[in-house]
Amino acid sequence: MYLFSNVLGVFVFDEKFKVEDEILFKDLEEYNNKEKFIDKLLNKHKNLKEPDETAIKNILNYFKNKEFLGNFYDKNLQLAKLNVKNSVNNDNFIAQSVNFIGDIDKSINILVKRLREWYDLYNPEYSRSIQSHELFVQEILANEKHELLKKLGIDENGSIGANLSEKDLQPIKNIAHQIQDLYNLRKSQLDYISSLMDKSCPNIKAVCDVMIGSKLIEHAGSLKRLSEMPSSTIQILGAEKALFRHMKTGAKPPRHGIIVGHPLIAQSAEMMHGKIARALADKISIAAKVDFFHGQFIGDKLRKALEEKFINKN
Amino acid sequence: MYLFSNVLGVFVFDEKFKVEDEILFKDLEEYNNKEKFIDKLLNKHKNLKEPDETAIKNILNYFKNKEFLGNFYDKNLQLAKLNVKNSVNNDNFIAQSVNFIGDIDKSINILVKRLREWYDLYNPEYSRSIQSHELFVQEILANEKHELLKKLGIDENGSIGANLSEKDLQPIKNIAHQIQDLYNLRKSQLDYISSLMDKSCPNIKAVCDVMIGSKLIEHAGSLKRLSEMPSSTIQILGAEKALFRHMKTGAKPPRHGIIVGHPLIAQSAEMMHGKIARALADKISIAAKVDFFHGQFIGDKLRKALEEKFINKN
Numbered sequence: 001m002y003l004f005s006n007v008l009g010v011f012v013f014d015e016k017f018k019v020e021d022e023i024l025f026k027d028l029e030e031y032n033n034k035e036k037f038i039d040k041l042l043n044k045h046k047n048l049k050e051p052d053e054t055a056i057k058n059i060l061n062y063f064k065n066k067e068f069l070g071n072f073y074d075k076n077l078q079l080a081k082l083n084v085k086n087s088v089n090n091d092n093f094i095a096q097s098v099n100f101i102g103d104i105d106k107s108i109n110i111l112v113k114r115l116r117e118w119y120d121l122y123n124p125e126y127s128r129s130i131q132s133h134e135l136f137v138q139e140i141l142a143n144e145k146h147e148l149l150k151k152l153g154i155d156e157n158g159s160i161g162a163n164l165s166e167k168d169l170q171p172i173k174n175i176a177h178q179i180q181d182l183y184n185l186r187k188s189q190l191d192y193i194s195s196l197m198d199k200s201c202p203n204i205k206a207v208c209d210v211m212i213g214s215k216l217i218e219h220a221g222s223l224k225r226l227s228e229m230p231s232s233t234i235q236i237l238g239a240e241k242a243l244f245r246h247m248k249t250g251a252k253p254p255r256h257g258i259i260v261g262h263p264l265i266a267q268s269a270e271m272m273h274g275k276i277a278r279a280l281a282d283k284i285s286i287a288a289k290v291d292f293f294h295g296q297f298i299g300d301k302l303r304k305a306l307e308e309k310f311i312n313k314n
Numbered sequence: 315m316y317l318f319s320n321v322l323g324v325f326v327f328d329e330k331f332k333v334e335d336e337i338l339f340k341d342l343e344e345y346n347n348k349e350k351f352i353d354k355l356l357n358k359h360k361n362l363k364e365p366d367e368t369a370i371k372n373i374l375n376y377f378k379n380k381e382f383l384g385n386f387y388d389k390n391l392q393l394a395k396l397n398v399k400n401s402v403n404n405d406n407f408i409a410q411s412v413n414f415i416g417d418i419d420k421s422i423n424i425l426v427k428r429l430r431e432w433y434d435l436y437n438p439e440y441s442r443s444i445q446s447h448e449l450f451v452q453e454i455l456a457n458e459k460h461e462l463l464k465k466l467g468i469d470e471n472g473s474i475g476a477n478l479s480e481k482d483l484q485p486i487k488n489i490a491h492q493i494q495d496l497y498n499l500r501k502s503q504l505d506y507i508s509s510l511m512d513k514s515c516p517n518i519k520a521v522c523d524v525m526i527g528s529k530l531i532e533h534a535g536s537l538k539r540l541s542e543m544p545s546s547t548i549q550i551l552g553a554e555k556a557l558f559r560h561m562k563t564g565a566k567p568p569r570h571g572i573i574v575g576h577p578l579i580a581q582s583a584e585m586m587h588g589k590i591a592r593a594l595a596d597k598i599s600i601a602a603k604v605d606f607f608h609g610q611f612i613g614d615k616l617r618k619a620l621e622e623k624f625i626n627k628n
Contacts, residue, residue: 081474088435088476096432097485103428107421114417118410121402160395162402171411171506174499181495185488192485 002051003041004059007075008068010037012045017058021045028078090200095218097193101211104186108133108179115175122172123161125154137179203287206299207280207306208262215258216284227292234288235259235281259284264310276310316365317355318373321389322382324351326359331372335359342392404514409532411507415525418500422447422493429489436486437475439468451493517601520613521594521620522576529572530598541606548602549573549595573598578624590624 001020002013009024021041025031042048051059063072112133119127119140126148130136139148146156164172193214197205201223204213219237220226226234236243238257246253256265256277265276283302290298315334316327323338335355339345356362365373377386426447433441433454440462444450453462460470478486507528511519515537518527533551534540540548550557552571560567570579570591579590597616604612 081472084474085476088478092435093482093485096428096435100428100432100485100489103424106424110417110420114410114414118414121406121410158395160398162399164402167506167509168407171407171414171503174502175414178495178499181492185492188488189485192481195481 001045001048002055002059003038003045003048004051005034005038006063007031007079008063008071010034010041011059012041012048013051013055013059013062017055017062019062025075028075028082031075031079090196091217091222091224094193094196094200094214097189097196098211098214098218101186101189101193104182104189108182108186111175111179111182112137115172115179118172118175121162122164122169123148123159125149125152125159125161133179134183137176137183141173141176141180201288201291202297203291203295203299203302204284206297207283207287207302208259212258212262216288219258223288223292227288229285229288231278231281231285234284235277256281264306268310272310276306279306279309315359315362316369316373317352317359317362318365319348319352320377321345321393322377322385324348324355325373326355326362327365327369327373327376331369331376333376339389342389342396345389345393404510405531405536405538408507408510408514408528411503411510412525412528412532415500415503415507418496418503422496422500425489425493425496426451429486429493432486432489435476436478436483437462437473439463439466439473439475447493448497451490451497455487455490455494515602515605516611517605517609517613517616518598520611521597521601521617522573526572526576533572537602537606541602543599543602545592545595545599548598549591570595578620582624586624590620593620593623 001015004011004013007025009022011019012021014020021044023037023041025034025037030037115137116127123140123145126140126145127136129152130139145159145161149156149159190210194205194210197210197213201213201217204216204223204226207213208216216234216237217223217226220229229237236254236257237259239254240257242251242254245251255274259265259277259280260273262280264280265273268276283306287299287302290296315329318325318327321339323336325333326335328334335358337351337355339348339351344351429451430441437454437459440454440459441450443466444453459473459475463470463473504524508519508524511524511527515527515531518530518537518540521527522530530548530551531537531540534543543551550568550571551573553568554571556565556568559565569588573579573591573594574587576594578594579587582590597620601613601616604610
């Protein structure tokens with residue numbers, strides 16, 4: 001006699017492929033715990049065996065019967081839904097969060113441009129004296145025009161900016177507040193990614209920092225795929241355009257992709273970039289593998305090794 | 315004897331072009347009230363006359379002296395600054411505000427795309443059931459997942475969306491809040507433009523509504539320039555690309571630019587668009603002229619004439 005199970009239940013077939021006994025699953029939960037039901041039948045019937053190839057064919061023929069079709073369809077649909085539901089994991093949150101930060105930056109850029117242009121009507125001297133957008137927004141929200149001009153040593157009457165009424169200033173302040181909210185959102189988002197990485201990839205976080213680590217995972221598609229990549233691929237991840245240009249035209253191959261923003265590379269001499277990128281990608285590759293297989297935390301050691309090797313040489 | 319005034323002061327020259335008397339301005343305010351000082355000298359000296367062409371030449375020669383140069387430079391600079399300062403007016407605020415609304419829309423689009431994608435991991439059924447972004451944001455902030463699914467007649471367990479922890483839901487809610495703030499900002503910005511138009515161009519506002527009227531002013535550069543445009547130009551303002559394509563390739567000329575969004579055009583049959591656009595541009599042209607010269611309010615009559623002519627014919 002043969003034991004056979006599928007999404008509908010557990011079945012015992014006799015040598016003529018008639019159903020001798022069966023336990024039908026009431027819901028997917030029972031299907032997920034099917035071992036329990038299989039054990040039950042194994043205990044009840046003696047001499048049960050796994051069907052061989054010809055037996056399988058006969059058994060599957062039995063299920064081709066129309067009466068099962070609707071049932072199969074329903075159960076498989078439920079199963080597929082459950083799989084979709086369960087496929088959402090930390091990798092998705094990291095990818096969405098990284099892209100969200102990119103979106104926040106885009107929005108900030110659009111709004112800051114407008115803010116600067118508008119504020120120029122009011123106080124062009126101050127706007128031009130300050131490069132950092134974040135600081136600019138902060139300062140104009142915290143200080144009055146004459147205070148800001150005083151910092152530059154300009155008398156308010158000497159400004160070529162117009163005097164705006166409170167009502168005409170309001171929209172300018174509204175933009176500034178909105179931008180400040182976006183900056184705050186960006187910060188809390190970085191904290192969130194950081195906490196996600198503490199859970200799923202502490203080693204990558206230690207080696208690459210939050211932004212670069214999460215960008216690598218987003219770009220690779222998942223932690224799993226990143227862990228399967230050779231370090232040479234990780235090295236140029238994000239520089240696909242340059243890579244294909246190299247392959248098509250024989251231009252120089254890219255030395256680094258996303259990891260170019262890593263402080264070890266960004267803060268070192270141009271000449272050393274390729275060498276550091278290679279070593280860094282190597283360590284990231286190790287970190288990703290350790291993270292994927294839930295190994296112990298070695299990220300700090302990996303990073304220290306890199307820093308000792310390169311920081312003193314610059 | 316000649317009376318002459320410039321940015322430095324008021325001067326009386328004798329027939330040999332020597333300074334007989336003078337009053338120097340202490341600041342730009344005195345320059346702006348120069349009539350007072352001119353009257354003073356006119357009362358003091360008899361037989362003062364306006365210098366003729368040759369006299370002017372001699373007088374200007376006198377001021378070529380180096381001792382005046384620094385003084386001229388300072389005073390002219392101050393004057394230029396004051397002019398820049400005073401050149402900021404309602405038109406600038408309207409233009410900035412219209413562009414700001416465009417920027418808000420861009421930011422909303424970027425962030426809504428991210429929100430929808432992220433929220434899809436959690437509750438894809440609801441996200442796909444609702445088209446309007448604004449309503450979508452409102453609803454997901456006001457309701458729990460199971461409430462939203464109930465509206466669609468779906469049981470929470472039947473959803474293929476993942477169950478997210480409060481912590482993983484937070485960033486999604488943050489985006490939604492940010493978008494809601496932007497929608498609110500957009501509304502208050504429209505109110506602000508509306509109040510600006512009440513002051514400087516009530517007739518345009520009555521004929522075109524806030525968005526189209528303000529876009530026309532922004533596109534023309536100022537209310538003054540809009541009031542100087544022939545109605546045929548107003549009709550295709552904003553369709554420059556199509557106009558040049560028409561001139562270069564002989565393609566059909568554009569029938570309307572910015573005004574295509576006007577309810578009279580948008581809600582009427584395609585066939586009538588050109589005709590309505592022409593009549594509408596005509597009324598806008600009148601409204602702009604009346605507004606620029608601060609005439610009385612006739613906007614409601616202009617609009618009513620248009621509506622009577624076209625709304626019943628559709």
